[in-house]
Amino acid sequence: MNFVLDASVALLWLAPQTNPAGIEYATSTLGALKQSPAVVPSLFALEISNVVAKLESKAVVTEADSQRYIAVLERLNISVDQATAAQALGDTLNLARRYKLSSYDAAYLELSLRTGLPLATLDADLEKATTAAGVSIFGAQNSNQST
Secondary structure (H helix, E strand, C coil), rough: CCEEEHHHHHHHCHHHHHCCHHHHHHHHHHCCCCCCEEECCCHHHHHHHHHHHHHCCCCCHHHHHHHHHHHHHHHCCCCEEHHHHHHHHHHHHHHHHHCCCCCCHHHHHHHHHHHCCCCCCCCCHHHHHHCCCCEEEECCCCCCCCC
């Protein structure tokens, strides 16, 4: 089954020590990409690069670690949604307001709602909003959330 991939899951592939409770979910989601393509909002790469830079500046990962991670990430079965910006000031903003999310997190929820795809996330607030909006969470269980 195709799914929407939140950066919170993908970033754990680089720095699992930042959320040990989410490692199993992140690993199973990575494995699912072998059979099921994921889709991400167009802001995904910016989110990834922002966190990668922060992790490097805090010496959580090295630049070499990041380069290897990015090379792997670019080869994965992930497509970028081109309608993210067009939804930003409408549906995405409304979802951010309704569920008290950042616009970045609301973009993942909006994409899941628009495509009818489940969302893979390790963000507790986004998971709560996703469930409240009637969208499925990707994977059988997603109980090891970060805050």
